[in-house]
Amino acid sequence: MAPAALNKKKVTKSQKPPAQKKQKKEVFTAKPPKKHDISDDSDSPTEEIVDHEGLFEEENEEDGFDSHSEASSDGDDPFTDDFLQGGDDEEEGSGSGSGSDSDSDSDSDESDIEKKSRAIDEERAREEEEAGAEMQLNIKEESDEFRLPTKEELQEEARQPPDLPNLQRRIKEIVRVLSNFNSLRQEGAQRKDYVEQLRVDLGSYYGYNEFLIGVLVEMFPVVELMELIEAFEKPRPICLRTNTLKTRRRDLADVLLNRGVNLDPLSKWSKVGLVVYDSQVPIGATPEYMAGFYMLQSASSFLPVMALAPQEKERIVDMAAAPGGKTTYIAALMKNGGLHRWEDNLHCCSYEKQRDDLRK
């Protein structure tokens, strides 16, 4: 069945690492390289990054494996050397025919091994202690009081090209302070000082004009604001809307699947939308598209029409409606019985008429 096939493909597609993982990697990269430095000097930086991603995807398993493999690899070399030497000694010892010598040799071998083993344990304990101290230092640095930049610092910054990592860090810090303002605020600083700096930094970092970022900052609490802005950075999925005057979504999906379009129903909230992951044919030039079986339309553009909930025989005016995505959706919901004003011309809008107009 089509939906099963679609879902399968969706899973493959959704295996892309989520943006959050990136952050995780950034936060943690400071520590794990130790293992790589020791175990394999020849690793290229790229390989290291790949390894880290793997590491944090299966954190627990890897941690367990990691310490084990580290222990055995660290331990292997000295022990191997030892046993080899020990083997030679033993042979020499037995060659001399002195049983007590042999015993004492083997005793001293044993104590050698013990010594080396103890040295390795001590070395490891020291390393762990150092790593712990380093981690504490990092935690302390992160939790150190964040201070807003002074006027002079801002003036100096303004003379330089934008320092994006610094802006990103400051945005993160301001969000952190605003999320727990009473405990983390800088003495004497007001919430509005942080919000103002956040507004400026978000504008510079993400390239918003003052008006738009000002509206967004006023409109949303800080956590939602960040979620929204980060969502704006992600590419929109390609969606199409079934023209229910001509076909059913399921039938359209089947036909497109057969053409090599990898798609799924858009979401529970839409009965007409399909989301396209990838396609072996240009999605805007299939025979079905040319025949008006679907319209390429962002999922978000479905929503105003759904909110409007147009009914048959209503009169709906859609001003400045080109290219007509919402208007044709309205027309479909009105079963082609509506009257729409479209741009400067009055059209008695059948779906086909609008579509034909679109092509002119």
Ligand SMILES: C[S@@+](CC[C@H](N)C(=O)[O-])C[C@H]1O[C@@H](n2cnc3c(N)ncnc32)[C@H](O)[C@@H]1O
């Ligand atoms: C954002 S689009 C509308 C999209 C449409 N609602 C849809 O879903 O397909 C706005 C359209 O209005 C047109 N437009 C902007 N100002 C206009 C004006 N003063 N008079 C007529 N059309 C205008 C633009 O050229 C553009 O085609």
